[in-house]
Amino acid sequence: MFVAPLLALVAVWAVVVPLFDVNPRIFPSVASVANAALDTIRDGSLFRHIGASLLRVGLGTVIGVVTAVPLGIAMGVSPAISSFLTPLFRFFSVLAGIAWIPIATLWFGYGFGAIVFVIFNAVFFVVAYNTLLGVSTIPMTIRNAAASLGAGRWVMLTEVLLPGALPNIVTGVRTGLGFAWRGLIAAEMIATNVGLGYMLFVARDFYRTEVIVLGMIVIGLLWLLIDRLLLVPLERATIERWGLVRRT
Amino acid sequence: MKTLSLKNLQKTYFDPYAGSQVTAVHDVSLDVEQGEFVSVVGPSGCGKTTILNMIAGFIPYSGGEILLDGIAVNGPGPDRGVVFQSFALFPWKTVLDNVSFGPKIRGVPKAERDRIAREYLELAGLSHAADRYPNELSGGMQQRVGVVRALANNPAVLLMDEPFASVDAQTRMTLQEELTRIWQQRKPTVIFITHDVPEAVFLANRVVVLSKGRVLDQIKVDLPRPRVWDDLMQDETFKRLSSQVLQMVRSA
């Protein structure tokens, strides 16, 4: 589905660069980028960078979601706590990701820890805030219905609050991962010696525009793949089936 | 044998905007027999929903007592099944899982609770919809699920607050006939709140008329069962009882 517009873009690129005889230090040709792709695939460096980046995103996201969802639910259950904390979470949602890189490197040093922290941070606040929102939008009658069927605290949590908040949780994860992905690239430019961000940054020092553009393409494609292959199917399998989706 | 007993029940709300107390229920006493079908009618704002919510345990009461089989009610519980006007089905559960939810919480094994749920779905003519999700059903079908979900949990009393108010007139009559049929088969104790006087008379053994937070009057309904609209619409006793109740409500 999303292949055609991307191919169109490549076609424009393939025409424009030779047409205006663009200096390769300014922008590379399609062929040189394809070559760079083959080279970095052959020597294994591309997959090393991708692997490092995905591991960091995966770990930071899992930690973020696992901590944010219970906290979001706890806050959503109590209107007093949720109205008190909502502005704070909005505030931190805006800051999520990139703005934390400097302080993360102070706390964790340059490397894995700082980057995972930035990812975690980007995911955590957005998911917690959305979970809180999700729980507080579950109609009181649904909670009353569960209670009068005999649901105690645990059943209420697992069978009502969690599934009821799931549409918002998925939205939160999608938004949070978007922040995290950008934060990751930025953090890798500063705080490490492997990963897609690092690949871009080093290539710049050698005027390797074909590697820079290759990196940008990979970053964009990976995000589309994560979204289409992971997040969208998750939404389909649950929320749309339940008729809970608020169409955007 | 009486099962539910309200004694001098009273409820005062605090209205935070006016900064004052509002007494919604002044003094209501009512005994309900096991297996009885009681309809409660009364003008808007007379406290019907408030009483039902107190019995369900959704809101605390300010005075008096609610006893269920002699034990004071405190908070919601599976001994009081509730059917909501807005259906309140779990959108993330299939129809079958909605109906088997109560037994599941009680720890009934999967095979057994599915059997129970299917039996009730059959009773409501919904066997074909067992694997659908609530959003795929019409309003009338959703409320049938709401009713059997409450029944499948085998509550001591079934509480219904205008359950058929949001479906069309045609469907409503069908649902009313189905409810009397199911009631006859299972004999649950029911408290049924409604605005609709003919509906109240059609369903009940007894109609209670409320006015301004008090019981204004009660009337026995000894119409034969099974009750179907085709018969009752022309029935003299039914017409007489309905107009009697209507007059009480209008004087309330």
Ligand SMILES: Nc1ncnc2c1ncn2[C@@H]1O[C@H](COP(=O)(O)OP(=O)(O)OP(=O)(O)O)[C@@H](O)[C@H]1O
């Ligand atoms: N949460 C609340 N806070 C303050 N006052 C309330 C609250 N709920 C109900 N009341 C008031 O209590 C009175 C009884 O309300 P209730 O909803 O029980 O009436 P009802 O008989 O169910 O009316 P209807 O037929 O319109 O559903 C009304 O005057 C209403 O304004």
Ligand SMILES: [Mg+2]
């Ligand atoms: Mg009401």
